[in-house]
Amino acid sequence: MSEEVFCVQKIKEGDQMAFCSFVELYSKDLYYFALGYVNVRELAEEVVSDVFLEVWNNRARLDEIIHIKSWLLVLVRNKAISYLRKEQPDTTVSFDEIDDFHVPLFQSPDNKMISREEIAKINQAIAALPPKCKEVFVLAKIEKLPYKKISEMLNISVKTINVHISKALNIISGILYE
Secondary structure (H helix, E strand, C coil), X not given: CCHHHHHHHHXXXXXXXXXXXXXXXXXXXXXXXXXXXXXXXXXXXHXXXXXXXXXHHCHHHHHXXXXXXXXXXXXXXXXXXXXXXXXXXXXXXXXXHCCCCCCCCXXXXXXXXXXXXXXXXXXXXXXXCCHHHXXXXXXXXXXXXXXXXXXXXXXXXXXXXXXXXXXXXHXXXXXXXX
């Protein structure tokens, strides 16, 4: 039994220590993902807190979830859009209208090998991507989710994901090698 499955089972039983481990395991990734939507640190923290509260409140059904991280990312995305709608109650907000989705700073475990200038240039290149292309790129290349999961999350085809990734890599390489 994997550690994640064991943790989910313990959470389902109401084990608060297991839930704390679960929160610690996913909170950083979810926070940065939320920040990409809402652009305000406090709001991103609130989104993630609400997602974990929802997870705790629905812990009895956790074992029904096949891919926990994908499910959590969908929850964060939906909560973030809900928060944006609350901020602008007279307008309808959809992902296609969120032009300022951004990627928090790219952090590499090999930071010692990559200079700060190179990291800054990579971040600028990612920031220059169109919003949907950027979201797909982040999920595929930074979050390392399988294309099939991204397809299900965003309700787009795997072929469309390939197009977005190809476009993103072309834009990024063009900027990096100018």
